[in-house]
Amino acid sequence: MIRLRPVLMTTAATIAGHFPLTLVSDAGAAARNSIGLVLVGGMFVGTLFTLFIIPSIYMLIARDHAKDREREAAVMAGGV
Secondary structure, three states: OOOHHHHHHHHHHHHHHHHHHHHOOOOOHHHHHHHHHHHHHHHHHHHHHHHHHHHHHHHHHHHHHHHHHHHHHHHHHHHO
């Protein structure tokens, strides 16, 4: 939770800074528009993965290992 605010602030600042690239309409707009879409979309998707997807996967994996450790401890306690 301590790192949530800095991560969100950095993401918001980066997205806000690159968002004007998605709205350009002058010479060379197609190239800048593409770059802006990639930067804004990449930051958005990357932040979602960092804050929600990766921690969820970690919790699923950690939960499975915790059950294995409990079983091993029960077997060791019963065998001694």
